[in-house]
Amino acid sequence: MSTNEATPDYRKPFITITMLFFLWGFITVMNDVLIPYLKDSFDLSYFQAGLVQFAFFGAFFFVSLVYYFVSLSSGDPINRIGYKFSIIVALLICGFGCAMFYPAAEFQAYPFFLGALFLLATGVTLLQIAANPYAAILGKPETASSRLNLAQGVNSLGTTIAPIAGGLLLYKVFAADGEVTIDSIKIPYLIYGSLFVLLAIIVWRSHLPSFTKEDESTSSSLGALRYPHLRFGMIAIFMYVGGEVAIGSYLINFMKHEDIMGLPEATASIYLAYYWGGAMIGRLCGAISLSDIASQSKKYAAMIATAVVVFFVVYFVTAIRLDDGVFTMSFMTPSQVAPFFLLIAINFAAFVLGQGNAARALWVFSFSMIVLLCIAAFTGGSLAFWAALGTGLFNSIMWSNIFTLAIKDLRQHTSQGSSLLVMMIVGGAIVPLIMGAAADRIGIQLAFAVPIVNYVYIAFYGLVGHRHVAIDEVQPEVAA
Known part of the structure; x- marks a missing residue:
């Protein structure tokens, strides 16, 4: 971005990006509602139920590690394909991961649920990798921290609402004749998946400014x-x-x-x-x-x-x-x-x-x-x-x-x-x-x-x- 140009108005793009923070906060905390639900449905021990978070947050480590080594050896992938396209791909992966809860419930297979969670978390990880720096550069450098704090506040709003909305959907709205069964999970996660796809469409139709940056020098050093x-x-x-x-x-x-x-x-x-x-x-x-x-x-x-x-x-x-x-x-x-x-x-x-x-x-x-x-x-x-x-x-x-x-x-x-x-x-x-x-x-x-x-x-x-x-x-x- 040239320094001799007037600073553009990035408010609309920033509002679009903060929607990402809300949605990944919402879907992450849904695990807290999901754990006791799956524990009872599959008669799991606490350790086995803890595999929900292992599958979800394990994806953060695996995907970030792969991304790190790719960046180290051949440059930043997001810099090559752009923030907007990266965010759209990440949202679609999240949507697909949510959709996989439907067949997981059909087969009533706990490992299938864990695989769906890993896929969902893969999308969330890519969202974080792309959205955090993008929010930071949508405006003056000296106010970057303020924008990230605001975005994190919106993220917290998602984490606050999720337990209530998830509890109502699983235990009230889609419970079969008032009884919670494994089938109760199908429609809620299809709704969540649809929200991710809808947001991908919104991002695609939105004007999000393109940014490029010079790649840092690659090195095999510990750095x-x-x-x-x-x-x-x-x-x-x-x-x-x-x-x-x-x-x-x-x-x-x-x-x-x-x-x-x-x-x-x-x-x-x-x-x-x-x-x-x-x-x-x-x-x-x-x-x-x-x-x-x-x-x-x-x-x-x-x-x-x-x-x-x-x-x-x-x-x-x-x-x-x-x-x-x-x-x-x-x-x-x-x-x-x-x-x-x-x-x-x-x-x-x-x-x-x-x-x-x-x-x-x-x-x-x-x-x-x-x-x-x-x-x-x-x-x-x-x-x-x-x-x-x-x-x-x-x-x-x-x-x-x-x-x-x-x-x-x-x-x-x-x-x-x-x-x-x-x-x-x-x-x-x-x-x-x-x-x-x-x-x-x-x-x-x-x-x-x-x-x-x-x-x-x-x-x-x-x-x-x-x-x-x-x-x-x-x-x-x-x-x-």
């Missing part, structure tokens, strides 16, 4: 892996994604436990919105906390207003019920939701303690996660219930903070480092399996102590591991 703060950061991303996905994966089963709330699955799936809604509150407040608003009082006021607005959105959405084909509203009493308000207040205090510093906020939030998981694992009733749901508030800023700290001062290796960090999303495939295996042996409630290890490491990264050395302090690469 970015020379930097200790990146290597530690890769493990931190693994731990964060693994912890967040594992907690979300078993929250419904946790809420069903008689020592917690004993909720039916359909009701428990609705309460997932507080977990993912908390993540949306934290991310939006984090964006404000790190913004360039000069007045601290105005910054805090904006954060409080944002938290209150998002809370009431979640509160009203979770009140939706479908009984005998009629939508009704069933609100919790103020005393019932008071614990979540308290958690929001604690989250705000954590932001204040973080002082707008990414590393400091990371270890403060990690410590909060450790406390909440201890309460969830070792107490009971509504206290454990809200402690588990409240973890979404404190998971919220971890991805952006870890990512920013890990790529700091990588210079020409920044893109390579970013690819390596994306690969570590595979934590979402591994940690749920470990937590599931623990749940089979010690029970679902005590298994919530497993991710504590993840947040101990993330706290270490915020305290020590993020520290980087100047490029001239790193042993130089041997010249070819």
